[in-house]
Amino acid sequence: MKTALLILSILLVLSASGAASDASRRTLPSGMDNPMIIRFPQLASAAAPPAIEEGLRATYEMITGSPESETGGDIEFVGGDAGAGLVQVTVVAMEAGKAATWTVAFAPDATLGAMKRVNSYGSVTPAGCGEFWCNPQVLQSIPDRADDDLTVTRGTYELNGKTYNVIRLNFQSSQSLSLGMVYDLKSGIMLYHTADYSSSLPTDTGGALTRGQNAILKLVNLRAVDIPWKDGKLPDWARSGAVLSYQGRHSFWLPQLPDVPPTVSALASELKIQAAHSRYAEGRQQTYTEEATQPPYVPMVSGIAQLMGFWVPEEALSLQPGAVDYDADTGMTTSVLESGPEGVVMEETNGVSYRLTATYNAAGKLTETVTESYTGTATGQKDELLLVG
Numbered sequence: 007m008k009t010a011l012l013i014l015s016i017l018l019v020l021s022a023s024g025a026a027s028d029a030s031r032r033t034l035p036s037g038m039d040n041p042m043i044i045r046f047p048q049l050a051s052a053a054a055p056p057a058i059e060e061g062l063r064a065t066y067e068m069i070t071g072s073p074e075s076e077t078g079g080d081i082e083f084v085g086g087d088a089g090a091g092l093v094q095v096t097v098v099a100m101e102a103g104k105a106a107t108w109t110v111a112f113a114p115d116a117t118l119g120a121m122k123r124v125n126s127y128g129s130v131t132p133a134g135c136g137e138f139w140c141n142p143q144v145l146q147s148i149p150d151r152a153d154d155d156l157t158v159t160r161g162t163y164e165l166n167g168k169t170y171n172v173i174r175l176n177f178q179s180s181q182s183l184s185l186g187m188v189y190d191l192k193s194g195i196m197l198y199h200t201a202d203y204s205s206s207l208p209t210d211t212g213g214a215l216t217r218g219q220n221a222i223l224k225l226v227n228l229r230a231v232d233i234p235w236k237d238g239k240l241p242d243w244a245r246s247g248a249v250l251s252y253q254g255r256h257s258f259w260l261p262q263l264p265d266v267p268p269t270v271s272a273l274a275s276e277l278k279i280q281a282a283h284s285r286y287a288e289g290r291q292q293t294y295t296e297e298a299t300q301p302p303y304v305p306m307v308s309g310i311a312q313l314m315g316f317w318v319p320e321e322a323l324s325l326q327p328g329a330v331d332y333d334a335d336t337g338m339t340t341s342v343l344e345s346g347p348e349g350v351v352m353e354e355t356n357g358v359s360y361r362l363t364a365t366y367n368a369a370g371k372l373t374e375t376v377t378e379s380y381t382g383t384a385t386g387q388k389d390e391l392l393l394v395g
Contacts, residue, residue, distance in 0.1 A: 027280040028305040029128045029288035033137055035066050035093045035109065036201035036221045037127070038185060041177050042135050045156065046148060052134030052141035054105060055194035060285075060311035061231045063096040064138045064195070065335045066223040068111070089113065092121065092335060093223060095137045096231060098128075098309030099286035105136045106286040106307045108315075112336050117382025120358035121336040128307025130288050138225075142194035145173050155179065163188055165197050165225060172197065199223040232331040233311050234342065238319020240310075241370045244287045250277040250316065250372070252391035256295065259386050268388075271296045275391055277306060277316060285310045287317070313340045314354050314364050316372040322350045323368065349373070 032040040043049045069090050091113035099106040107129050112121040134141040151158045155178050163172040170190045177185045188198035202220040252275040259268035273295060280289040286309035293304075308315030313331060323345060331340040337356045344351040349368050355361040359381075365374040373393040380386050 027130065027288045028290040028303065029106070029280070029307045030130045031305060032131050032135070033109070033129045034185070034187070034199060034201070035064075035068075035095055035138055035196075035223050036199060037109070038183075038201045040131070040135065040137070041185065042140055042175070042187075043132060045177075046135075046144060049135035049140055049144050050132045051103075052132075052144050054100065054133035054136070055139055055142055057193050057195065057228075058097060058100070058105065058133070058136065058139055059230070060097055060100055060309070061233050063094055063227075063229055063231050063333075064225060065227040065229075066093045066095075066138075066199070067091075067226050068093045069222045070220065091124065092226075094333075094336070096312065097136070098307060098312035098315070099283070100133060101283050101285045103133050104130055104283075105133045106130050106288065106309045107137045108307055108309070108312055109137065115359050115380075115382060117384070118359050118380070120356045120360065121338070122356070122360045122379055123362075125304075127305050128288060129305065130286075130307060138196045139194045140189055140196075142189075142191060145189050145194060146191055148173065148175075160191075163190075163197055170197060195225070195228065197225045227335055231311065231313065231333075233313070234325050234330040235310075235319050235321035238310055238321050239284055240282055240287055241317055241319075243369055243371060244279060244282055244308075244317050246279055246282045248279045248282075249395070250279075250393060251395040252276070252375075253394050254389065254391040257388045257390075261380070261383055261386050273389055273391065286312075314352060314362060318350060318352075318366050318370045320370065322366065322370065323347060325350060 032043055034040045091111060093109065093111050095107050095109045097105055098108050108126065109129065110126040111124040113124050114121055129137055131137065148158055150160060157176045159174045161172060163170050171192065172188050173191055175187050182203060184202040186200040187196055189196050200222050254273045256271050256273040257268040260266060275291060275293045277291045278289045279287050286307060289306050290303045291306045308317055310319065325342045325345045327342050327344060329339055329341045338354055339357065340352065340354045342350060343353050347368060349366050351363065351365050353361065353363050359379060361378045363376045364372060367373050375391050377389045
């Protein structure tokens with residue numbers, strides 16, 4: 007299960023691109039770069055399908071694996087890990103022919119069963135071909151073909167008791183990367199997706215060590231997220247080049263040993279806005295810990311139809327305390343805890359093992375976050391960050 011929790015991060019690193027904004031990447035729910043616009047450039051200027059609107063969320067069931075094998079020489083073995091979880095992609099803004107999305111991966115706690123966040127990232131794509139959709143008119147015009155690097159076929163696909171007319175596209179790169187997508191020809195929504203990556207290295211014994219990462223994703227739900235504000239715009243402070251710096255601490259403890267004090271270490275985070283628009287901002291976030299090796303940065307997006315982003319519109323200050331959205335797929339409830347002219351405090355929790363509290367000031371800027379999570383009854387962790395610049 008531990009390896010499965012890392013699979014999306016691994017795929018993201020493998021597919022990193024050199025875009026001007028780190029969030030301006032043509033991604034898929036697996037985190038891999040989407041080859042559709044490269045092979046079918048008409049998608050870059052196509053309109054979004056009618057179903058694609060701000061606040062739409064697609065939830066995919068994800069099964070992951072990390073097969074590993076060694077052959078040749080004196081040692082031969084086959085092993086690896088596997089796991090399952092959910093991936094949710096939310097359309098957080100649409101503007102000027104672009105779609106901004108926020109992707110979150112979840113995994114169930116082995117003991118408590120409740121879903122917890124694993125990782126998240128933002129993307130900005132052409133409206134005609136987003137993270138989980140493509141323009142259906144363009145899809146319908148793609149001819150069937152069978153080449154070494156791309157196979158296109160049509161047929162039917164059954165999902166959740168319903169049969170769809172679909173187009174299947176299978177891409178094979180020269181770098182041992184294989185991607186498969188199944189799109190509904192009527193709506194343009196992606197129903198099924200696979201991603202497989204493998205690498206092989208020689209061993210000291212004269213054999214070969216082969217490692218892989220793979221993911222299978224199947225659509226389980228489409229719904230409109232309840233956004234507590236009707237509209238709004240990006241605050242004036244959220245401009246290109248702005249940097250939000252946070253400092254705080256990471257605490258770790260063992261709930262079964264209440265007399266043992268938590269282990270506390272320094273924690274910091276920096277969020278840089280690389281591009282600002284009317285309805286969303288995009289950039290990157292880097293988290294710093296006391297570990298010698300820092301994790302890679304995360305492409306960030308925060309849009310008008312996003313809950314728990316790094317900004318909220320002015321309308322959020324007048325919200326009444328209470329629940330604003332419940333996600334049945336993950337069990338997450340998003341609520342307003344406090345609101346007033348000085349700011350608003352929001353919370354996202356599964357009520358069991360995960361809670362994120364976010365505080366915004368009167369300008370709509372994220373000023374404080376507290377993330378608390380538990381792994382069964384064995385361990386507890388809390389990350390506290392406060393805006394310092």
